[in-house]
Amino acid sequence: MSATAVVHSLLTSAAATPAADRIPTPHIEYAQLSPVLIVLGTATVGVLAEAFLPRRSRYWAQLGITVVGLAAAFAAIIALAADGYATTRAHIAAMGAVAVDGPALFLQGTIVLIALVAAFTFAERRLDPVAHGNRVDSFAAQGSAVPGSPQEMKAVRAGFTTTEVFPLLLFAVGGMMIFPAANDLLTLFVSLEVFSLPLYLLCALARRRRLMSQEAAVKYFLLGAFSSAFLLFGIALLYGYAGTVAYTGTATAPGIAQVIDGSANLTPALANSTGNDALLLIGGAMVIMGLLFKVGAVPFHQWTPDVYQGAPTPVTGFMAAATKVAAFGALLRLLYVVLPGMRWDWRPVMWGVAIVTMVIGAIVAVTQTDVKRLLAYSSIAHAGFLLAGVIAVSPSGVSSVLFYLVAYSFVTLGGFAVVTLVRDAGGEATHLSKWAGLGRRSPLVAAVFAVFLLSFAGIPLTAGFAGKFAVFQAAAQAGAVPLVVIGVIASAIAAFFYIRVIVMMFFSEPQPDGPTVAIPSPLTSSAIAIGVVVTLVLGVAPQYFLDLAGKAGVFVR
Amino acid sequence: MNAYAPILVLGGLGAGFAIFSVITASLTGPKRYNRAKLEAYECGIEPTPQPAGGGRFPIKYYLTAMLFIVFDIEIVFLYPWAVSFDALGLFGLVEMLLFVLTVFVAYAYVWRRGGLEWD
Numbered sequence: 005m006s007a008t009a010v011v012h013s014l015l016t017s018a019a020a021t022p023a024a025d026r027i028p029t030p031h032i033e034y035a036q037l038s039p040v041l042i043v044l045g046t047a048t049v050g051v052l053a054e055a056f057l058p059r060r061s062r063y064w065a066q067l068g069i070t071v072v073g074l075a076a077a078f079a080a081i082i083a084l085a086a087d088g089y090a091t092t093r094a095h096i097a098a099m100g101a102v103a104v105d106g107p108a109l110f111l112q113g114t115i116v117l118i119a120l121v122a123a124f125t126f127a128e129r130r131l132d133p134v135a136h137g138n139r140v141d142s143f144a145a146q147g148s149a150v151p152g153s154p155q156e157m158k159a160v161r162a163g164f165t166t167t168e169v170f171p172l173l174l175f176a177v178g179g180m181m182i183f184p185a186a187n188d189l190l191t192l193f194v195s196l197e198v199f200s201l202p203l204y205l206l207c208a209l210a211r212r213r214r215l216m217s218q219e220a221a222v223k224y225f226l227l228g229a230f231s232s233a234f235l236l237f238g239i240a241l242l243y244g245y246a247g248t249v250a251y252t253g254t255a256t257a258p259g260i261a262q263v264i265d266g267s268a269n270l271t272p273a274l275a276n277s278t279g280n281d282a283l284l285l286i287g288g289a290m291v292i293m294g295l296l297f298k299v300g301a302v303p304f305h306q307w308t309p310d311v312y313q314g315a316p317t318p319v320t321g322f323m324a325a326a327t328k329v330a331a332f333g334a335l336l337r338l339l340y341v342v343l344p345g346m347r348w349d350w351r352p353v354m355w356g357v358a359i360v361t362m363v364i365g366a367i368v369a370v371t372q373t374d375v376k377r378l379l380a381y382s383s384i385a386h387a388g389f390l391l392a393g394v395i396a397v398s399p400s401g402v403s404s405v406l407f408y409l410v411a412y413s414f415v416t417l418g419g420f421a422v423v424t425l426v427r428d429a430g431g432e433a434t435h436l437s438k439w440a441g442l443g444r445r446s447p448l449v450a451a452v453f454a455v456f457l458l459s460f461a462g463i464p465l466t467a468g469f470a471g472k473f474a475v476f477q478a479a480a481q482a483g484a485v486p487l488v489v490i491g492v493i494a495s496a497i498a499a500f501f502y503i504r505v506i507v508m509m510f511f512s513e514p515q516p517d518g519p520t521v522a523i524p525s526p527l528t529s530s531a532i533a534i535g536v537v538v539t540l541v542l543g544v545a546p547q548y549f550l551d552l553a554g555k556a557g558v559f560v561r
Numbered sequence: 562m563n564a565y566a567p568i569l570v571l572g573g574l575g576a577g578f579a580i581f582s583v584i585t586a587s588l589t590g591p592k593r594y595n596r597a598k599l600e601a602y603e604c605g606i607e608p609t610p611q612p613a614g615g616g617r618f619p620i621k622y623y624l625t626a627m628l629f630i631v632f633d634i635e636i637v638f639l640y641p642w643a644v645s646f647d648a649l650g651l652f653g654l655v656e657m658l659l660f661v662l663t664v665f666v667a668y669a670y671v672w673r674r675g676g677l678e679w680d
Binding site: 025026027029030048051052054055056148 | 650
């Protein structure tokens with residue numbers, strides 16, 4: 005039998021089975037899932053390019069594939085939003101697994117744009133000095149070579165580069181896009197793993213300070229695995245409580261939300277287990293713990309400074325921005341769609357988490373001497389401010405968090421891109437003492453960094469101010485005035501260390517052996533420029549984007 | 562008792578094949594004794610003496626283990642599909658082809674990067 009005959013007989017026997025014996029097949033709306041499918045498909049094409057293209061042409065091919073794929077995914081998101089899937093036609097696709105609604109599309113669009121800017125910083129090859137006649141990026145020549153070994157020297161001399169970072173970035177983006185759209189707990193868990201595993205790998209691939217980078221990756225992996233275990237155990241307990249992993253459903257086929265608010269028709273066996281609130285409380289708490297870990301909220305923040313410091317700086321920027329967007333999206337959906345009936349139980353806990361996150365993030369940042377660790381603690385403090393918006397449990401709470409995430413993520417990407425520019429003989433000069441007098445030496449770079457720091461601090465006319473104002477306003481309207489007061493105090497503490505860095509850059513003498521500022525290619529320049537533009541546009545004229553976030557802020561149930 | 566007859570027959574066939582193989586091998590196989598034949602089987606690693614701290618293992622073992630996991634996961638999905646191939650219909654066939662295709666991309670990468678060559 006020839007190959008075509010085999011395929012033909014497979015097809016006919018697959019189609020010819022009597023309907024009665026068929027297992028009902030799922031109905032999947034491919035068009036509505038197209039943004040995610042495009043990104044994952046592009047990642048697969050990237051792996052194929054990695055396998056079959058000669059080494060010389062891989063870099064440009066990967067950059068092209070990544071940019072085209074992300075642009076296509078963004079176009080698909082815009083098309084879906086224009087078709088009304090963000091508002092009136094919002095619904096739950098893929099047999100209840102994935103929601104296609106305003107928050108999902110808004111956050112997916114944000115993540116894709118973040119990834120596009122991050123891909124530019126990944127591809128930057130002008131910053132490191134030319135090694136043996138080859139331009140090199142921020143990633144290890146050969147990940148498997150032992151740091152400092154003859155094999156590594158050989159790889160560097162041969163001009164190897166790890167162009168696999170681009171497919172890895174895309175796989176991570178694919179997972180992050182499903183994460184805030186996941187409408188059942190298993191999809192949530194699978195997408196968490198899909199975006200976490202590439203991130204662990206990317207963290208370990210720094211070209212300079214490789215041991216620190218690998219240490220960061222191992223720490224991130226172990227703590228991430230631990231938090232995944234918490235999440236999974238929580239999912240199991242919630243399943244034990246509700247008899248389903250679906251977020252929402254109908255009275256006859258209830259999701260967890262219906263079981264909690266009592267509108268579900270339960271079988272007697274299930275009615276017995278839903279009487280047990282312990283399963284619900286412990287399970288819900290464990291799932292929220294898993295998400296708070298990814299968000300980097302205190303007391304689950306210990307990994308953040310070490311990982312942010314050790315990872316290659318472009319990866320740190322991507323991780324700090326995109327992971328936070330994805331994880332806050334998932335947290336919002338979980339708290340607003342699944343557990344709104346439990347809000348009198350989780351709100352006090354989240355109050356506490358938000359307060360300690362804001363306060364500890366701001367206070368510990370004051371003592372930092374490394375600019376990457378400083379930005380890590382600043383991201384912890386920002387997670388606290390975002391949690392203040394989450395606690396509001398109101399439409400303005402959702403839209404303010406969506407807006408804040410956009411403002412925060414592009415500023416963060418720009419900030420870490422500036423960090424890659426300030427270098428000395430050992431690579432990036434991240435110690436803050438080396439940044440002294442930077443404003444005298446290269447006023448433009450220092451001024452741009454100052455803009456980002458002012459935005460982090462929440463000074464008016466920057467994106468950070470508009471975001472903080474929206475979040476605190478939503479929290480105050482929901483009656484969380486004490487939280488807002490503490491938030492404002494924490495912002496003031498945080499502003500102290502941001503402004504201290506600015507003062508150090510502009511008003512102290514440059515050190516004689518200070519770092520130099522590398523001239524970037526248009527790739528990093530555009531990443532920084534996008535950060536500045538977003539900071540100023542969202543700061544000066546935030547209304548259009550606040551309206552957009554407001555329109556997108558309704559979850560489908 | 563009738564229900565268990567096939568199991569007994571299967572057991573008999575298995576035992577018969579094992580005994581047949583062992584006897585045939587000892588009768589027909591060449592016998593060349595050397596040091597390696599006396600050592601414990603350890604997947605190609607010298608079992609003794611171990612270097613201090615366990616020593617470093619070549620990355621080849623790790624690659625082989627990873628490849629095994631990929632094949633293993635593929636089988637986990639292929640096997641139930643093969644059992645109820647008819648009932649899943651055309652949808653199942655198309656989805657399975659897509660799945661095998663994507664897994665194949667990983668193999669193509671491993672093959673082109675020399676992950677399938679031992680030396």
